[in-house]
Amino acid sequence: MFSGAQISLYPMSDEFVGVILGSLSALDPYRDRLRxxxxxxxxxxxxxxxxxxxxMRDLFVAAAKTGKHCVLHATLSRGCPGEPxxxxxxxxxxxxxxxxxDERKAQALAAVAAIPSSGQSVAAQFSLYTLGIGQHMDEIYGxxxxxKTSGVFDRSKNFCTKLRGDAAPVFATVGEAFVRFGPPQGHVTIDLTVSANSPSKA
Structure with a gap:
């Protein structure tokens, strides 16, 4: 299995370099478990x-706690047949x-409920793609x-679902979508955008 994310962090500030560099230490506890x-x-x-x-959560929260409008975009994939x-x-x-x-939905809800708060409010939208299976819409509807029962559902949008709430359960909800839906060893991808401190909340 191969799993990972391509992430980009965008602080909407003249001090964007300082915000990015200042938040990188949030990755330190994970460096021995990541490439x-x-x-x-x-x-x-x-x-x-x-x-x-x-x-990803801790990096984004560290950047957002500066009070600057910050956006993170991530493309996530697991089980890609083109990766070793x-x-x-x-x-x-x-x-x-x-x-x-139903068992997987219950496991996902329990996992999100157990996540402690980060203290940082965010909004997010994401799209889930379960690839290479005939029943992909069953997985998406599940x-x-x-x-919708995760506690962070905001609304459905064209091509994606919007979440709003504390960063910890928001990231946990997307994480559970990533691992619980689609075949365990199948190819699943997510397109994710997270925003905090936006001047145009809606």
């Missing part, structure tokens, strides 16, 4: 989904047969059912 590669467009985080999402298996990505949830949908 990190940075270029002039994005940063690649490769590792188990729980570590990838925790690192990587031992750093191995996780129990990505093995074995696909469990019943994920939507989970999201």
């Amino acid at each position: 990190i590669e940075t270029d002039d467009i994005s940063t690649l985080l490769v590792g188990t989904p729980d570590v990838v999402f925790a690192a 298996d990587d031992p750093i990505c191995q996780v129990a949830e990505m093995t074995g047969p696909m469990r019943p949908l 994920c939507i059912d989970f999201i």
